Amino acid sequence: MVAIAAAIAMGCGHEGPSPTPSIIPDGRTEAVQEGFHLAEACPPGFELTDEGVCRLRNLYQQYGSLKDKGVGGLKTGLPPVRDGFAPQQIDLGRLLFFDPVLSKDSSxxxxxxxxxxxxxxxxxARxxxxxxxxxxxxxxxxxxxxFQERFFWDARAATLEEQMQGPLFAADEMGNTPEQLLATLNGNAEYVRLFSEAFPDGAKGIxxxxVLHAISAFETSLISLNSRYDQYAHGHHAALTQNEQDGLNVFRSFVARCAECHTPPLFTNRELAVIGTPDPDGMPFDQGAQKPTGDxxxxxxxxxxxxxxxxxxxPYMHSGRFATLREAAKFYTEGxxxxxxxxxxxxxxxxxxxxELSDRDLDLLVEFLHTLTDESLMPRIPKSLPSGSSPYTGWEDGIDKFK
Amino acid sequence: MSKIRSSKFIAVLVAIVFLAIGLFAGRAIFKPADLPPALPPTFFQQADGGTGNWTQKGVFSGTIHEVKNGQVIQDAVRKAVPGDLIRVWPGTYNETVYIDKDNITIQGVIVKGEWPVLDGKKVLNDGFLYSGNGMVIENFVIKDYKGNGIMGQAGNNFIIRNNRVHDAGVYGIFPEYGTNGLVERNVLSGIEDAAIYMGMCDNIDVRYNYVYESVAGIEIENCRHALVEYNYCFNNTGGILAFITPGLPIKTCYDVIIRNNYVFENNHPNFGAEGSIVASLPSGTGIIVMAADEVVIENNIIAGNKNLGIAITDFSFGANMRSDPDSDPNPDRLVILDNLMYDNGLDPSTEEIRTLMSTGVIKRAPDIAVVGNGSGSCILNKGAYQTYGLDNWGQCQIASTASVKTYMLSEPVPPRDVTLEEKGKMTYYGVCSGCHSYSVRMVGPPTQVIQALYKGNPQGIADYIANPARKREDYPEMPPQNYLSEETRLAVAEYMLTVDK
Structure with missing residues (x-):
């Protein structure tokens, strides 16, 4: 099946005919239908308000946080969230997110x-x-x-909209241009119709x-706040094993100090830090935020x-230098x-x-970090796309996971 | 080592000194005050009128758990529920006690001078770790940990009282991200960073503590509304610090009163860890204000600190400090009222100051020195001290902060007011909606279908989700949601029956 999908993807240039969507496995619940229809319901995790927009609801809203910064301990509120998009915009963003038509050559x-x-x-790694x-x-x-307010590893973008124009239009990333992107989308009757549905007040044409707004709407719908750690944090202490609780204690101790920067509940304090991780062999030193700030x-x-x-x-860190969590954690104790x-x-x-973390400390840390996994609000992969391309383009080996 | 670390600060200081010499050549060092009047500061009069009376009421309202020598404190914490009191009898306890529950009191029982001792044996990381609100920790000897003696991450309404913390690692007592707290009558020594470190807290009192032979005695960092009073800070590297540290998520430090403290001979060699901010503290400094605003220094006895009595600085102080565009580096609107300053600066820690002294430019390092910019500050009776860098400081229009009795609040910070309906809604969208949508089949059946089955029977849903059984061939079995409390399960069930889109 992977091979079939890959073959479809390869044969699917941006001018190519629509492949038969039904043979691309979806395995989720999206109804097969003629044409595309944008969701009128919010994605999981969001309440559809009377104003017709989606607002995030989660158990951390029971708690406050100092100065509304969303940093603290276990029962601490999150930083301010960016939500309030219309369900149709989120769903349109989902289609765009998975559509290779956004890149220069639909690859x-x-x-x-x-x-x-x-x-x-x-x-x-990169x-x-x-x-x-x-x-x-x-x-x-x-x-x-x-919940983020700065984007890119070097924090050079202040909004998702600003950020995504980086990869979209960088020659070595998706390689597109705004002109070509808009020409492609405006040349696709299905997208023109869907945009007018998602942006009913917009002018004619995409x-x-x-485009940036819709993709931002989708990306901000990716919420993970119901891990076993979260169950512990909300008071169900049996959610973590004793080893995992010991790992939490290493994590927040002032010896390892992980929680000082990877602060709950978001597990980042959203600041920048110079920690001195190595770049891959042969790569020049990455100056990080010095480049955009000049500082x-x-x-x-x-x-x-x-x-x-x-x-x-x-793998982990800005250039994927560490293959495992164990190696990444060990970096901090090597001097x-x-x-x-x-x-x-x-x-x-x-x-x-x-x-001077012991081997056992490192093992416990890794065990604890595994408790931060929660994919219960995983979005659905589109069954098919308005461009006719495969939503698995460039990651065909991921199809199996979504059967 | 400490000379190298402190050299940057001193270099800046030296530059200021030379500038001062150039500008004021011929003027006497002890020129009587000739200062413009400063506006009366108002910030400390805006305190909310808090009384801190809640600390007298006691928060124990539940069961008593006794822990005797040979038993494990953490076992009692596991059993305890909010409102409970854990009494720990004399003995030695080798453990890290962590409390992720609200309103737990852990109280040492002192019998004929015998205390309960938490001993980390230099193997364990921390003595106490807590994240809950309403935490009380009192009457413990805590020693030989690697991290902190007592550390709080979040947790409002905390009381940390009457503990003896020795050689407990990086910080002795370190509440972080808390509002409304009290640290009093503790004795701390041998701490390689701050003995008492209030980090990113609001409305706190630190009083009647005895801190000695640590790198920093008491540090108020990125906090607001802090009263530091009646403490005895002796033979630390630096006595009392009010800092904005850049790069932290909460960026301000203001409205700090440092009053009635004894800041005496803080001349201990610096043994801070390499790279730590306090590693650049020059030994022999009484009080240091870095970038913090609206700090009042009043009625302290500041004596015998060999380097400086009071140092006021921007971020250039720390050799290791990184710029932060979101933090203002300048200390503004400081107020120095009357203090006794005696015998400070007798033996400054660096060669540069010695050179100035040997050339006869100054007799000794100043009582009060300011490095960097800042505005709106004032001092009473400036002529009583030897000062540098205070030329744009006005004459204070107030003489006392006596109106402020405490910066703690009158009542505990209440938990956020969340109705059961709201809690049900948060749970429905935060948990249930991953598998159930209103009208579309997802992993589980649509909410509409559930509503039809359980109409008028929220308890039925609440019971089912705690202990689900497979009901439908065409759906996977639901995992139990027993991690939600009974109350939450019923709340979400009730909410689920009201969802209409």
Whole structure:
């Protein structure tokens, strides 16, 4: 079946005919229907309000947080969420997200590098774009991106809309241009109809802000807040084994200090940090946030990623240097600045120190990190796409997971 | 080592000193005050009138759990429910006690001078870790941990009282992200960072503590509305710190009163871990304000601190400090009222200051020195001290903060007011909707179908989800939702029956 789907995908240029959607496995519940119909219901996790928009509801809304920053302990509220999109916009974003028609040559969709079966990353140290070559950094997970306020590893974008124009239009990523993208979408009667349905007040024809808005709507619907850890946090202590509770205690202890930056409940405090992880052999030193800010203090600074669903998103760090969680955790106990290249002067974060974690501590940490997995609100993969392309383009080996 | 770490701060200080020499050549160091009046600061008069009376009421309302020598405190924590009191009898307990429940009191029982001792044997990470609200920890000896003696992550309305914390690792007592708390009558020593570290907290009192032989005695970091009063800070590297540390998620520190403390001979060599912020503390510094705003320093006895009595600085202080566009580096609207400053700066810790002294430019390091910018600050009776960098400071229009008795609130911070209906809704969308939508078949049957089956019978749903059994051939079996409390299960069942879209 994988081979069949791959063959379909290969034969499916942006001008090509629509393949038979029914042979692409979906396995979920989307009804087979003629033409496309945008959902009128909100995705799981969201309430459809009387105003016709989707608002996130979750158990963390029982709690407050200091200064509304969404950092603290177990029963702490989350940071402000970006929600309030219409269900139709979210659903349209879903189609766009999986549609390779967004790339220059219809070879890659957003989902090619942000695969649902790999925690919305791609399992690669560095993602590969339309040129088939690795790009500079690893694809970050999209789970809970609705709570983020800065995007890219170097935090150079302030909104998802700004962020996604990076990969869409970078020559070595999806390689498209705004003109070609809009021409393609406006040349597709189905998309024109769907956009007018999702944006009833919009002018005639599909405009770029609508495309960005719809994809943002979909991406902010990717919510993961019901892991076994969360059940523990809300008070059901039997949800974690004793080892996992011990791992939580290592995680939040002031020896390992993980929770100081990967702070609950989001498991990031949304700041940047210079921790001095090594770049892959042969790659130049990645200056991180120094590039967009020009600030030498930010040399080697990267966004602190959320650890939710972290067990799904190997390899780890900005360039995927560490293959396993164990290796990533071990980095922190191998000496402050041990991997900083000679001659580099970095302002390493003060929590990078010499915690002397034991092998058992590291094992417990990894066990605990696995309790942060929750994919219960996984979106449905579209059965077919308005472009006729396969929603699995570029990640055909993921089809099996969604049978 | 400490000389190297402190050299950047001192270098800046030296630059200021030379500037001062250039600008004021010929002027006497002890020129009497000739200052513009400053507006009266109003911030500490805006306190909410809190009384802190809740700390006197006691929060114990449930069962008493006794823990005797040879038993495990954590076992009692497992059994305890909110409102319970855990009494720990004298003995030695080698464990990390973690409390992820609300309103638990853990109280040591002191018998004929014998205390319960938590001993980490330099193997265990932390003594107490808590995340719940309404936590009380009192009457413990805590020693030889690697991380912290007592650490709170979130948790409002905390009381940490009458503990003896020695050589407990990085911090002795460290409540973080808490509102409304009290740290009093603790004795701490041998801590390699701050003995008492209030991190990102609001409305806190730190009083009647004795801290010695630690790197930093008491540190108020990125907190608001903090009263630091009647503490004895002796022979630390630095006595009392009010800091904005950049790069933290909560960016401000203001409205801090440092009053009636004894800040004496804080001349201990710096033994902070390499890379830590306090590793750049120059030994012999009494009080340090870094970037924090609206700090009042009043009626302290600041004596015998060899480097400086009071240091006021921006982020250039820390050799390890990284810029943060969201944090204002300048200390603004500081208020220095009358303090006794005696014998400070007698033996500054660096060669540069010694050089200035040996050339006769200054007799000793100043009592009060300001590095960097800042505005709106004032001082009473400036002429009483040897100062640097206070030229744009006004004369204070107030003389006392006596109106502020406490910065704690009158009542405990209540939990967020959530009705059962709202809780049901949060649970329905946060948990159930992963498998059930209103009208479409997903993993489980549509909510509409469930509504038809259980009309008028929410208890039936609540019972079923706690212990589901396979009902339909064409659907997978539902996993039990028994991690939701009984109350929540009924609330979500009731909500589920009302969903209409």
């Amino acid at each position: 890659l969709s957003c989902a090619s590098c942000h695969r649902p079966d790999k925690g919305f990353t791609d399992g690669k 993602s590969e774009g339309v040129l088939g070559l690795p790009v500079g950094r690893s694809a970050p997970s999209l789970w809970n991106v609705a 405009a770029l802000p609508q 030498t203090d930010q040399r080697g600074a990267f966004k602190i990623p959320s650890l939710r669903n972290i067990a799904k998103t190997a 402050r600045g041990h991997a900083v290249p000679k001659g580099e002067k970095l302002k390493l974060h003060w929590h990078i120190w010499e915690p």
